[in-house]
Amino acid sequence: MSAELNGQQYAQAAEAAPGETHSEVGTASHAESGKLPPFLQFDPGVWMWTFLVFVLLLLVLKKMAWKPIIDALEERDRTINESLDQAARIQEESKRITEEQNKILSAARHEASSLLQSSKSAAEDLRRKLEQAAQEEKARIIASATQEIDASKRAAMAELKRTTADLSIRIAEKLIQASLDDSKQRALVDQLITEVSAAKA
Numbered sequence: 001m002s003a004e005l006n007g008q009q010y011a012q013a014a015e016a017a018p019g020e021t022h023s024e025v026g027t028a029s030h031a032e033s034g035k036l037p038p039f040l041q042f043d044p045g046v047w048m049w050t051f052l053v054f055v056l057l058l059l060v061l062k063k064m065a066w067k068p069i070i071d072a073l074e075e076r077d078r079t080i081n082e083s084l085d086q087a088a089r090i091q092e093e094s095k096r097i098t099e100e101q102n103k104i105l106s107a108a109r110h111e112a113s114s115l116l117q118s119s120k121s122a123a124e125d126l127r128r129k130l131e132q133a134a135q136e137e138k139a140r141i142i143a144s145a146t147q148e149i150d151a152s153k154r155a156a157m158a159e160l161k162r163t164t165a166d167l168s169i170r171i172a173e174k175l176i177q178a179s180l181d182d183s184k185q186r187a188l189v190d191q192l193i194t195e196v197s198a199a200k201a
Contacts, residue, residue, distance in 0.1 A: 167192055 035041075171192050 167195055 171188055174188060
């Protein structure tokens with residue numbers, strides 16, 4: 001029967017117009033005969049081979065393609081996770097370094113402030129010591145000058161006493177040696193007073 005159908009198809013194809021194709025002729029003959037085209041008809045053998053080829057293809061793909069693809073995806077996932085972990089570690093390390101830098105900066109500022117305060121205290125102490133030394137030197141100079149003045153006064157007084165004693169002795173000698181009247185004695189006393197005043201001056 002299929003041979004008859006093929007013969008009819010060939011005859012129809014030969015009688016078809018020059019612009020018609022074999023597929024159009026086959027489709028028209030199938031439509032006229034009321035049957036499906038061969039690729040739409042159910043054939044258990046074809047379906048079994050198709051199923052076997054599909055299963056074999058799945059097995060081959062699983063062994064040769066899926067495993068490398070899955071391995072590559074897992075490797076990529078692992079690399080991404082490692083990169084994320086490394087980024088998190090770097091961020092934590094950067095945060096720790098920033099905190100340490102802030103601590104070091106704060107300590108440096110505190111130390112600089114302490115050094116500045118110490119310098120101010122040292123300068124103030126030095127100023128006080130210099131003022132005290134200047135006051136002590138001033139007091140020493142004044143004391144030395146006072147001692148020199150006192151020594152000079154004492155020397156002057158001693159000289160005055162010596163001069164007065166000499167004058168007194170000389171006057172006494174003159175009074176004893178010469179018998180003088182009251183007017184001459186008074187004149188000698190006045191002269192003695194004048195000499196003593198001149199010696200004091």
